[in-house]
Amino acid sequence: MVAVMTELPGTPDLRHSLGDRRALRNTVLTVLLWVVAVGAAVPLVSVLYMLITRGGARLGTALFTQLPPAGLEMGGGFGNAVVGTLVIVALATLISVPFGILGGVFLGFVAPESKLADATRFIAKVLTGFPSILAGVFVYASLVLWMGTYSALAGGVALAVLMLPTIMLTSEQSIRMVPQRMKDAAFGMGCTETQAMLRVVLPTATPGILTGVMLAVAGAAGNSAPLLFTALFSNYWISSLGEPTASLAILIYNFSGMPFPNQIELAWAASLVLVLIVLAFNVLSRLISARRV
Amino acid sequence: MSVLDIARPATDYVAPQKTVAAAAIDARISEIHYGKFLAVRDTNIAIEKNKITGFIGPSGCGKSTVLRSLNRMNDLIPSFRLEGQVQFLGQDIYARNIDPVVVRRHIGMVFQQPNPFSMSIFENVAFGLRLNRYKGDYKQRVEYALRRAGLWDEVKDKLKENGLALSGGQQQRLCIARAIATEPTVLLMDEPCSALDPIATRIIEELMLDLKKDYTVAIVTHNMQQAMRVADTTAFFSVDISRGGRTGFLCEAGDTEQIFHDPKQDLTKRYISGEFS
Numbered sequence: 001m002v003a004v005m006t007e008l009p010g011t012p013d014l015r016h017s018l019g020d021r022r023a024l025r026n027t028v029l030t031v032l033l034w035v036v037a038v039g040a041a042v043p044l045v046s047v048l049y050m051l052i053t054r055g056g057a058r059l060g061t062a063l064f065t066q067l068p069p070a071g072l073e074m075g076g077g078f079g080n081a082v083v084g085t086l087v088i089v090a091l092a093t094l095i096s097v098p099f100g101i102l103g104g105v106f107l108g109f110v111a112p113e114s115k116l117a118d119a120t121r122f123i124a125k126v127l128t129g130f131p132s133i134l135a136g137v138f139v140y141a142s143l144v145l146w147m148g149t150y151s152a153l154a155g156g157v158a159l160a161v162l163m164l165p166t167i168m169l170t171s172e173q174s175i176r177m178v179p180q181r182m183k184d185a186a187f188g189m190g191c192t193e194t195q196a197m198l199r200v201v202l203p204t205a206t207p208g209i210l211t212g213v214m215l216a217v218a219g220a221a222g223n224s225a226p227l228l229f230t231a232l233f234s235n236y237w238i239s240s241l242g243e244p245t246a247s248l249a250i251l252i253y254n255f256s257g258m259p260f261p262n263q264i265e266l267a268w269a270a271s272l273v274l275v276l277i278v279l280a281f282n283v284l285s286r287l288i289s290a291r292r293v
Numbered sequence: 294m295s296v297l298d299i300a301r302p303a304t305d306y307v308a309p310q311k312t313v314a315a316a317a318i319d320a321r322i323s324e325i326h327y328g329k330f331l332a333v334r335d336t337n338i339a340i341e342k343n344k345i346t347g348f349i350g351p352s353g354c355g356k357s358t359v360l361r362s363l364n365r366m367n368d369l370i371p372s373f374r375l376e377g378q379v380q381f382l383g384q385d386i387y388a389r390n391i392d393p394v395v396v397r398r399h400i401g402m403v404f405q406q407p408n409p410f411s412m413s414i415f416e417n418v419a420f421g422l423r424l425n426r427y428k429g430d431y432k433q434r435v436e437y438a439l440r441r442a443g444l445w446d447e448v449k450d451k452l453k454e455n456g457l458a459l460s461g462g463q464q465q466r467l468c469i470a471r472a473i474a475t476e477p478t479v480l481l482m483d484e485p486c487s488a489l490d491p492i493a494t495r496i497i498e499e500l501m502l503d504l505k506k507d508y509t510v511a512i513v514t515h516n517m518q519q520a521m522r523v524a525d526t527t528a529f530f531s532v533d534i535s536r537g538g539r540t541g542f543l544c545e546a547g548d549t550e551q552i553f554h555d556p557k558q559d560l561t562k563r564y565i566s567g568e569f570s
Contacts, residue, residue, distance in 0.1 A: 181408035187369055189421050189471070190398030199420070204411045 048275075055272030058265050063273070068235055068251065074262055078270050080237045081246040084152065085277070087238060088231055088247055089221050091156025096163040097213055103164075104171020104209070109201055110193075112176070121172070124165040135161040136226035144230055152238060152245035155231025159223060163216040170212025174205035207288050214285030218278045224249030248274045315342040317479050317509040318363055318400075319380040325358055328372040331536070332358050336543040338528050340479065340511045345501060347524030347549065348513040351569060354530035355541020356513045360481050363511065364400035365393035382478070398425065401477035405484040407464035409456030409471070414439075414448050417456040417467055421475035434474055442470035443500050462493025469500065473508065480504065482512040486519065498523050517565065520549065527552040529561045 018024050062077045069076030103124075107117050139158040144150055178201050186196035202209075224247075232244040233254060248270050255267035316339035325333040333355035340346045340363070348356040358367065365386060367373040378385045386396045398421070409417050418435040427434070435452075439445040444466040448459070456467050465485060472480055482501070486494040501510055501523050514520050520527050528546040532539050545558045556562045563569065 179408070181404060181406050182410060184366070184369075184404060185408040185410065185468070185471075188364075188366060188397060188402035188404065189475075190394050190396075190424060192394050195424060199424075200410055 051268070051272045051275055054265075055268035055270075058269040059272065063266075063269055067237070068246075068255075068266070069262060070235070072260060072262075076262070076266065078246070078248065078251050078266060078273075080234065081248045081251040081270065082273065084231070084234070084238055084246040085221060085248045085274070087241075088152050088155040088159060088227070088245060089217060091153060091241070092159035092163055092220055093213070093217055095156060095160035096167055096216065100164050100167025100213075100216075101171050101209060103168040104175055105197060105202070107168065108172040108175030109197060121169070124168050127165040128169065130162065130165075131225075132162055132223050133225035133228075135159075136229035139226070140229035147242070149242065150230060150232035150244040151242045152231055153241045155227045155245060155247065156241075158226035158230045159220040162223065162226060163220050166216040166219065167209075167212050170215070171205070171209045174208025174212070175201055177208065178204045211285045211289040214281045214288065218281035218285070221281065222249060222274055222278050224253050228253070248277075316340060316380075317342045317382060318511070320359070320363060320377070322359065322362065322375060322377040322379065324376040325355070325362060325367075326372075326374040326376075327370065331538055331540045333362075333541045334533070336530075336541075338543055338546055340509060341526060342509050343505055343507075344525040345505050345510045345512060345523050346526045346528060347520035348511065348528050348530060349515075349517055349520045349564075350530030350541070350544070351532060351564065352515075353539050353541065354532045356528075356530045357483055358541065359530070359543075360483055360511060360513050361402075363479070363481055364397050364402055366397070366402060368393050398475065399477055400479045400481060401472035401475070403465070403468050403472055403480065403482040403485045405487055407461055407468055407488065409459070409464050409467050411455060411457055413453045414456050414459070414467060415452040418470050418474050420471060425475055427475075435470075438470040438474035439467075441473055441500075441504065442466045443496060444470055460493075462489050462496065465489060465493065465497060466500065469497070469504075473504065477508070479509045479511065482510065484513050484515055487515060494519070517553075521553055524549045529556075529558075529564060531560050531564070 016023065018027065062075065064077060064079045064082055066075070066077035067080055068078055103120065107121055111117050135158045138161065139154050143154045143157055147154065182200060182204060183196060186200040191199065227247050227250050231247055231250070233250045234244045234246045236246075238245050252267050252270050252274070255263040255270070258264065318340040320336065320338050320340075322333060322336045324331060336355070336359055338346075338359070348360060350356050361367045362375055363379060363381075367375070375387055377387075379387055381396065381400065384391070386393075410420065412420075415435055418438050419431050422431060422434055436445060436449075439448060444463060447463060448454075448467075456464065459467060465488075469480075469485075486497050489497065498519065501512065504510060505525075512520075512524065525548070526546065527549040529544045529552060530541050531544040532541055534540075545552065545556060545561045547557075552561065553565055556565055
């Protein structure tokens, strides 16, 4: 490092200089970061671009009102798959949210230090990285074989298994983030533990919990592997929870491998719709968490 | 709103040597432990009705611990153990058959850090009323509590706004309103002004002087001038390090005037004169 004195002796040189090793390293790293960031964005943007150009072509109301076409038939849609996805995800949410939040309450408030909590937390963390196809196999073995049929219910349970750890861990986090002084205030006012939980801790933690739920829903909605063994597929509208049910993820899986251009087009459109649904839940979760005080 | 049966005095109550005419709380604490740690010893103090009792003393002298023992807030710390009695209107609140939750509904608390709930200003004040299943006019009670806390004029047009949106001093007055809405007999204040600026502090002090007409107040303060300004009775706590740990004890208690101008104990004299803090 050589300081070049251009002014009067004793005046430090404050100008930019690439000759300085510190400044040089800074510049190189900044440029490198930009290159890598743009590089990372390329596949993301190109996937979206492809979805929009190839799936967008077929976008219209027919997609949501008509049933999937057979073989060489033209036109058609995947209304039953949209409804099926929504039903299965709703079932999964109904099952996983109560258990997830109650589990989070236990981990974050009732007995955070207990051995049971440590074990549960560890297992939940392992399960967040659980291969989703195993959730399908698990429910296939435990529910589908027992019921004797593939069903929306089994699909919902399989997705619930995947959603549960996420909801439980984010609930625990949000409950722990409620400041201790707020809990003190609740007890100081003469709350029992249950009252402190229901009246102060849970309401304060609600935005965080909802964010976790939305993220879990978004993750589950796009999952196809667990549904292969549980909800299977159907070419008809859903009429009960106890029968094979169509879903967007499986429709994409089935149609994309078919030799008919019409079905392949529909698979693209279904991909776009699925991405839009997932995006909607993500946006919703952002809106909810932004409302936090 | 009496939930406690205060008509029946405990029969095993030993009368204090110096009878205090009208004590709301009469604490005779011989020891307070946190696990193996002896935090406080030998502290006998009476909190007289409709007066302000100030707890002063150096850091770690156990004044907050003693204050929190008066409404069983310390029970929330699992290793806490108290030996002795704390008589509240003739009942030992540490007796086996006493529910600490009920005790806290009669002996309210205001904390060092303002801690409103993340809900509307109105709901913050109505919180204790709802907890006690109050059947009367909520609007009237909330307005009364906010007026007593000197906050009404500042918040009457924004009762639906979140309590956390207020300034620190306003939040603390909101907490006072929340505490007095249920008309507790005693109000415990744990350094209520330490997080506030001098103007907000002044407002809270005036508020305390007004509140003692209807309530009994005990306040922990780190600020001797504050004790002089507001307290009728002052209790000076000190630290005993002779047994290895830091054990707090009540060194001297009496009229504020006497404690500050004619302290009986040498330790008190030295603390008052600013020799240690």
